[in-house]
Amino acid sequence: MKKIGVFVCWCGSNIAATVDVKAVVEACKKEPNVVFAEDYQYICSEIGQNKMADAIRDYKLDGVVICSCSPRMHEATFRKTAEKAGLNPYMIEVANIREQCSWIHKDIEEGTEKAIVLARTAIAKVLLNAPLQAGESKVTKRALVIGGGIAGIQSALDIADAGFEVDIVEKKPSIGGKMSQLDKTFPTLDCSACILTPKMVDVSAHEKINIFAYSEVEAVSGFVGNFTAKIRQKARYVDTAKCTGCRACMEKCPSKKSLNEFNAGLDTRPAIYIPFAQAVPNKATIDPNACIKLKTGKCGICSKVCTAGAIDYEQKDQIIEREYGAIVVATGYNIINLDKFNELGYSDCKDVITSLEFERLTNAAGPTKGHLICPSDGREPKKIVFVQCVGSRGLRPCDKQYCSKICCMYTAKHAMLLREKHPETEVYVFYIDVRTPGKNYDEFYRRAVEQYGVHYIKGQVGKVIEKDGHLEVQASDLLADEQLHIDADLVVLAAAIEADDTARKIGTMLTASMDTNDFFTEAHAKLKPVESPTAGIFLSGMCQGPKDIPDTVAQAGAAAVKVIGLLSKDTLKCNACVASPNENMCNGCSLCATVCPYGAITYVDKEFRIPGGVQVRRVSQVNEAICQGCGACTVACMSGAMDLKGFTNKEIMAEVESICK
Amino acid sequence: MQNLKLREKIEEMSGVSVLKCMRCGKCSATCPNYDEMEFHPHQFVYFVEKGEIDKLANSKSIYTCLSCMACVERCPRQVEPAKIIEAVKLLQIRKQGNNHLKPEQVSVSLDPELPAQALTSAFRKYSK
Numbered sequence: 001m002k003k004i005g006v007f008v009c010w011c012g013s014n015i016a017a018t019v020d021v022k023a024v025v026e027a028c029k030k031e032p033n034v035v036f037a038e039d040y041q042y043i044c045s046e047i048g049q050n051k052m053a054d055a056i057r058d059y060k061l062d063g064v065v066i067c068s069c070s071p072r073m074h075e076a077t078f079r080k081t082a083e084k085a086g087l088n089p090y091m092i093e094v095a096n097i098r099e100q101c102s103w104i105h106k107d108i109e110e111g112t113e114k115a116i117v118l119a120r121t122a123i124a125k126v127l128l129n130a131p132l133q134a135g136e137s138k139v140t141k142r143a144l145v146i147g148g149g150i151a152g153i154q155s156a157l158d159i160a161d162a163g164f165e166v167d168i169v170e171k172k173p174s175i176g177g178k179m180s181q182l183d184k185t186f187p188t189l190d191c192s193a194c195i196l197t198p199k200m201v202d203v204s205a206h207e208k209i210n211i212f213a214y215s216e217v218e219a220v221s222g223f224v225g226n227f228t229a230k231i232r233q234k235a236r237y238v239d240t241a242k243c244t245g246c247r248a249c250m251e252k253c254p255s256k257k258s259l260n261e262f263n264a265g266l267d268t269r270p271a272i273y274i275p276f277a278q279a280v281p282n283k284a285t286i287d288p289n290a291c292i293k294l295k296t297g298k299c300g301i302c303s304k305v306c307t308a309g310a311i312d313y314e315q316k317d318q319i320i321e322r323e324y325g326a327i328v329v330a331t332g333y334n335i336i337n338l339d340k341f342n343e344l345g346y347s348d349c350k351d352v353i354t355s356l357e358f359e360r361l362t363n364a365a366g367p368t369k370g371h372l373i374c375p376s377d378g379r380e381p382k383k384i385v386f387v388q389c390v391g392s393r394g395l396r397p398c399d400k401q402y403c404s405k406i407c408c409m410y411t412a413k414h415a416m417l418l419r420e421k422h423p424e425t426e427v428y429v430f431y432i433d434v435r436t437p438g439k440n441y442d443e444f445y446r447r448a449v450e451q452y453g454v455h456y457i458k459g460q461v462g463k464v465i466e467k468d469g470h471l472e473v474q475a476s477d478l479l480a481d482e483q484l485h486i487d488a489d490l491v492v493l494a495a496a497i498e499a500d501d502t503a504r505k506i507g508t509m510l511t512a513s514m515d516t517n518d519f520f521t522e523a524h525a526k527l528k529p530v531e532s533p534t535a536g537i538f539l540s541g542m543c544q545g546p547k548d549i550p551d552t553v554a555q556a557g558a559a560a561v562k563v564i565g566l567l568s569k570d571t572l573k574c575n576a577c578v579a580s581p582n583e584n585m586c587n588g589c590s591l592c593a594t595v596c597p598y599g600a601i602t603y604v605d606k607e608f609r610i611p612g613g614v615q616v617r618r619v620s621q622v623n624e625a626i627c628q629g630c631g632a633c634t635v636a637c638m639s640g641a642m643d644l645k646g647f648t649n650k651e652i653m654a655e656v657e658s659i660c661k
Numbered sequence: 662m663q664n665l666k667l668r669e670k671i672e673e674m675s676g677v678s679v680l681k682c683m684r685c686g687k688c689s690a691t692c693p694n695y696d697e698m699e700f701h702p703h704q705f706v707y708f709v710e711k712g713e714i715d716k717l718a719n720s721k722s723i724y725t726c727l728s729c730m731a732c733v734e735r736c737p738r739q740v741e742p743a744k745i746i747e748a749v750k751l752l753q754i755r756k757q758g759n760n761h762l763k764p765e766q767v768s769v770s771l772d773p774e775l776p777a778q779a780l781t782s783a784f785r786k787y788s789k
Contacts, residue, residue: 343691343735393683394737432685462690462735476686478703483695 002062006037009068018102018111027116053085063091063126069098088131095122124658134576137625139225140325147330149177151541158560160208167210174279183363186413187444200280224536227324235315237286242310245282249302258290264357267367326563333542335495340398345464350376352491381489386429391496400496405546407494412448419452530559577646578627581620585641588618592633600626664712675748679710688732688742698722702742723750728782
C-alpha cells in the first residue's frame with residue numbers, strides 16, 4: 001500500500017481566514033492511503049520544510065500532498081525538499097487552496113468544502129504518480145542578440161565581458177539604433193552620440209563579439225541551450241574586408257536622391273552610403289533600389305574611385321548557420337505612421353514634424369548642422385507648438401492604447417533646449433497628463449516650466465492648417481476653458497511608439513509569445529520581467545514595451561545576467577514532464593508531429609514482434625530534450641497513444657472522478 | 662453627484678460611456694462652433710459624468726452644436742461628445758411643449774450664412 005502524507009498550509013491568514021484548515025486535515029486523514037496529515041502556518045518556511053522532510057523519513061512516505069498556494073509559486077521549493085529527504089520530486093502534488101479557493105471565497109464553510117475536494121483530488125492523483133527522471137542536454141556557449149540598438153549593444157557587451165561569445169544581428173548597415181539619431185538625452189542632457197559611440201566601438205573591438213550588420217535572422221530551430229539560427233547577410237555590394245570607410249565613393253556617386261533614413265528623411269544620401277560618421281562597421285553599402293549600375297548596368301563610378309577595390313556588384317546574399325545556447329531579442333521600436341492624423345497636418349504641412357525629425361534638426365550632425373529651421377522655407381521658427389500623446393492612449397484603430405512613456409520627457413527636453421538656445425521663441429506644450437515618474441524626471445519637467453518658461457497647456461490640438469506660410473493651430477485650454485488659436489511656425493508631434501515591424505516575424509520564429517501590440521510578453525510581469533515564457537529567449541529594451549534609455553540599459557543588463565547564468569552551465573536539466581508515446585497503440589498518423597509547436601516529435605520505422613514474425617510499423621518518437629510538456633499532442637492523438645508524464649490521462653481522470661465523488 | 666439616474670439615461674440614449682474620457686480636450690480643440698457654445702463638448706462629457714444634466718439641458722449650447730460630429734470622429738477614447746449633446750437635446754425636446762424650433766420660425770430666422778448642417782440638425786430635433 002502506498003503511504004501518503006498531507007500538509008495543509010495556513011499561509012498566515014491568507015488561507016486560514018477562509019478555510020478551516022483543521023477540518024481539511026481531519027477530512028484528509030479519513031482518505032485511504034493517508035498515513036499522516038498536519039497543518040502548519042507556513043509550510044514554505046524552513047521549519048515547515050523540515051517538518052515535511054521529517055514526515056517523509058519517519059513515515060516512509062511514497063507521496064506527499066501539500067495544500068497551499070499555486071504550484072507556480074512553491075512547487076519547485078517542495079520538490080527540492082522532497083528530493084533532499086529521499087523522495088522522488090515528482091511524487092509531490094500541490095493542491096491550490098489559496099488562489100483557487102481561499103482568495104475567491106468569503107464564506108468559510110464553502111471555502112473549507114472546496115479545499116477538501118481539492119485536497120482529495122490531489123491525493124487521488126499522487127497515488128498514480130510515477131517517479132520521473134529529468135534528462136540532460138548540452139549547452140552551446142554562445143549567445144545571439146537580435147537587434148543592435150542600445151539594448152542589444154548593452155546585452156552583448158555584458159555577456160561578452162563574462163567570457164561568452166556573442167553574435168549581434170542588425171538589419172541596418174550600422175549598429176547604434178535609434179539612440180544614434182538622438183541629440184541629447186534626458187534628464188542629464190548629455191550628448192547621445194558621446195555616450196553611445198564609445199559603446200559601439202567597444203562592441204566592434206571586443207574579441208568575443210561578432211557583428212552581423214545588414215543581416216536578418218531568417219529561421220531559428222532547436223531549444224534552450226541548443227538553438228540553430230539561419231542568418232541572412234544581405235549583399236552590400238561592397239567587400240567589407242577591403243572597404244576602408246574613406247567615403248570617396250559617397251562623394252562621387254551620381255545617384256544622390258534617396259531619402260536619408262538616418263536623418264529621418266529630412267535630406268538625401270547617395271546610393272552608396274555609410275549611414276553616419278561613427279557607423280560601426282564603418283563600411284559602405286550600396287542601396288540596390290537607387291544604384292544606377294545595379295538598375296541599368298551603366299555607371300560603375302564607385303568602383304572606379306574606390307582605391308581599395310572593395311566594390312563588388314556581383315555580391316549575393318549569404319546564409320550563415322550558427323548555433324546558440326541563448327537568444328536575446330532586442331528588436332526595438334519605431335514611431336507610428338501619422339497618415340491617419342490628418343487634422344494635425346503632418347502629411348500636408350512641411351512644418352509639422354515628428355519629435356524624431358526635431359531631434360535630427362537640432363543635432364549638430366544633422367542635415368542643418370543643428371541650426372533649427374522650418375523645413376518649408378528655412379526660416380527660424382519663433383513660435384513652436386508641441387503636441388503630446390499623438391496616437392497614444394486612444395481606442396480607435398489608428399491609436400495605441402498604451403502610454404508611449406518617453407514622450408513627456410523628450411518633449412520637456414526639446415522645449416527646454418529650444419528656450420535655452422533661442423530665448424526669443426515662444427514654446428507651447430499641449431498635454432493630457434504630464435507623466436514624469438523617475439529619478440530626477442519630474443524636477444526636469446518642472447525646470448522646463450519654471451526656469452525656461454515653457455507654456456504647458458492642459459488640452460489638445462484639434463486642427464493645424466497652413467495659411468500664408470504659417471500654421472494655424474486650433475487647440476483647447478481646458479483649465480481656462482477656452483479655445484486657443486495660435487499662429488505657429490513649427491508644430492512638433494510626439495508620435496506614439498510601436499514595436500518594430502520585424503518583431504512579429506521574429507516572435508513567430510522563436511515561438512515567443514507577444515501581446516496584441518506586438519510587444520514580447522515576459523514570463524512573469526513582476527518576477528521574470530526579462531525572460532520570455534519560451535525557455536532560452538530573453539527580452540531587452542523596447543521590444544518588451546515602451547521604455548527610456550536608462551530602463552533599457554538596466555533591462556539589457558538584466559537579460560545578459562540571465563543569459564550568463566544559462567551559458568555558464570555545461571548541461572541543462574530538461575523538463576521531466578514530457579510526452580511519451582505508447583508504441584503499441586500508435587497508428588502512425590503524424591497528427592502529434594503536426595501539432596507540436598516545438599518540433600519535438602519525429603516518426604521512425606520500428607520492428608515489432610508479432611505472432612509468427614516481425615512487423616515494421618511507423619511510430620511516433622519524442623525528443624525529450626525538446627519537448628516542453630505542453631500536452632498538445634496528447635489531446636490531438638486519436639488513438640490515445642500519447643501521454644504526458646506527470647499528467648497522464650489516467651491521473652487526470654482520477655482527479656476528475658475525485659471531484660465528482 | 663446630482664442626478665445619476667439622469668446620467669444613466671443619457672448614457673443609455675447616447676450609447677456613450679462618459680467614464681472612458683481622459684480629459685484630453687481634443688473635442689473642444691476640434692469644435693468649429695466653440696465660440697458660440699456656452700458649454701463646450703468636453704464640459705458636456707464632464708457635467709454628464711457629474712450628473713449635472715439640468716445645467717446642460719437648459720443651456721443654448723444644445724442648439725448651437727452643429728452636429729458636425731468632428732468631436733466624435735477625433736475623440737481618441739471613443740467617448741463621442743456630440744452624441745451626448747444630442748441625447749441631452751432629445752431629453753429636453755421629448756418633453757411636450759419644449760420644442761425649441763417652431764416650423765413657422767424657420768423662414769424668418771433663416772440666415773444665408775447659416776450652415777446647412779445646422780438647419781438639418783435643428784430639424785432633427787423638431788421632427789418628433
